[in-house]
Amino acid sequence: MKKIHFLIFLLPLMMLSCQEQQLSIFSPELAQPATLDPNGGKWRTVTGVVPQSIEVVTPADSSSDFFKNEMLEIERLSLARTPEQIAQAEYWGSGSVLRWNQIARELVAKYNIPPEEGSIPNPAKPVASPPWAARAYAMLSVAQYDALVTTWHYKFHFNRAAPAVFNPSLSLLLPKNDLPSYPSEDAAIAEASFTILKALFPLEESYLKDLAQQHQFSRLVAGANLRSDLTAGANVGTRVANRVLTRAKTDRMSLASDPDDTWLNIAVPYEPWRSLEPTPTKPVLPLYGQVKTWFDSAAVFATIPAAPPLIGSAEFQADLNKVAAYTRSGVRDYWRMADFWADGSGTFTPIGHWNAIAEDYIREEQLNELRTARVLALLNRSAMDAGIACWHTKYKYFLPRPSQIDPTIKTAAGIPNFPAYTSGHSTFSMASATILAHLFPDHSQEIISMADEAGLSRVVSGIHYEFDNTEGKKCGRAVGNLAIEWALLDGAD
């Protein structure tokens, strides 16, 4: 009897210990673009780059030895694919603008760590705070988009068909596509993304270089591009991205951290904001509100709200009481909202969250690489400009957080180390939602209600007043409308 027990109960013990840890890995399907957009090369670029100004050599004729050798190379590769190469081709084949956007989100999360106390800012190791990240996402998306407009111009200029058209028996790893293959959009995306991201995250250069090379090589393995497609596309990507970097050198971001500490001189007719960190710390990027905007700066600054209710006024007190009541209500769903939208340190930030939201709609509508980049470039410019307007507001009014006025207010989110008015989440989110709702009209209600929840989450968390939220959303909506104006005239519709 004892023996039997022994065996029966040892069995589950062993089974449990042998099972492998399961990590859920998101693997989207291979992209099958819904449209070709032959006029994509005529769309309006963000940096003003004119496709014709970027020289792309005429591809070799299909009867040339050069061309035949290039075909031979990918035919050979297609016969000796390793499982790892196949996985890589499928990884990038699910949409490479989105893949590089994901990579950027991961890097932002990795670098979104508050600096250690008393540490000296290290340009090689940036702190990817939400405003910093907004600019990073915008630079990446703009470089991808302008590079793809240029690529599209030459694709339909040269009209070189995909390799599989020349050799129908070529085995393909990715769905057939009627898009002309020269220059390669993947190479343009890879090199544009690599150029931007290595400038933003200098310590990641070798990691990024490996990815860019792997991405481009995966196109040869997949039978989707010839080497000359890649060379031409990579050249476009690098050159367009360098224009974005040139713009970034003079966008005043280098002064956003306020090296002269001018923020100490901000004067307001009420108790000014102070840091609630255990050791009071300089607030995040005090001069980000002076960074160059993507859309018309006069229009962006026209969105800046009026002053908040005076501390001590009945209106202010009523709002403060409301915040306190939210935090004491014990409503579990407030915690869910707070956590869902917190996107605090160690995460891809609220703007990264909106990029992730956009990804779902982009995949659902099977947008091609060019349209994907357009969506993200509109989204991230809108978010960044909204962030600039918001930061300008924050340091103009320098309003304390609720817990500074009433320290008994406990919060369901970390209290950000910068002034309250207006809410960054509300502003970023409504700017993002406004342009996304325009681009994905079938989902507009759902998108706007997400932004509403994101804004409200900061109030029920106890870190923002309701007027921070309402005014922030108003400002964000106005900036989002500037993005819509741009989208209506960029030639894509």
Next chain:
Amino acid sequence: MKKRYLSIFLLSLGCFFSASAQGLVDGFMKGSGQVDAVLSYSFESYSQYYDGPIAVETPTLGTVRTQSTSLFLATGLTPFLDVMVNLPFVTTSPSQGYWPTQSDFQDISAAFRLLAFSRDWGKSGRLDLLLSGGIMAPMTNYVADAPVVIGHQARQLDSRGALQYRHPSGVFAMAQGGYLRRANIYVDRGYEVFVPDAYESVFRLGYANSNLYLCAWLHKRDTRSGTDLGYGVPFPTNKIDFTRIGIDAVVPIPGSEHFSAVLGTGLTLNGRNIGDANRISAGIVYRFSPWNGLFAKS
């Protein structure tokens, strides 16, 4: 026979904290039909947190104090098989900063324990092999993803084996190994994450007779995988390791047939992604025999 179980009963309480803290296996069976009901209270606190493996101050939290009240029930179904349940209510609060107190029923656990093998050498002592399995599941939707939380929300399967040697003088020694398998959880951030599985080892050295139980223990947890988030960001996927030591004692309450007092203390020697906590605990045991167990002779 009855008398022997009486003494074993006292011995078996030694690590009744086990259900929540040290695993489900102590070295002593309850005895058929015996029921132990234990109401206990424990208090633990830390003011340093292991950021990865290095203990650092937690100025945003100050000192984090955790109080648990647990109801533990165990009974012997047969001389070889015990079942037990444990239900804790936990409150935890930081002394500084702006994170709120969290308070709720935490994770209910249920387990069985089997005396799988036993050899008695008479004057040379006795060797027991015990096996146990248990499940633990959150009772409420408490907050699991914040700097101050009462638990990680993961359902858990707990399987263990223990080998114990007892000398007739009352000295005993036990070595226990176990594996905790955790289910993925869905965090409020809106996605599913894994909670890493862990190995457990517990060693005990003690003395027990029918009046007194004393046990010194060492409890080590090694999480199989998991993250180290920067600057000590607590998250359910973190690799949480620790080594703790402590002493437990059970003393009968004079003049009472059914009641005993249980006292315990523990401290953390080292850890990873967990507070450097010290703990004291106290409880009352009520022991009675409302039935005779399964297969009882009438």
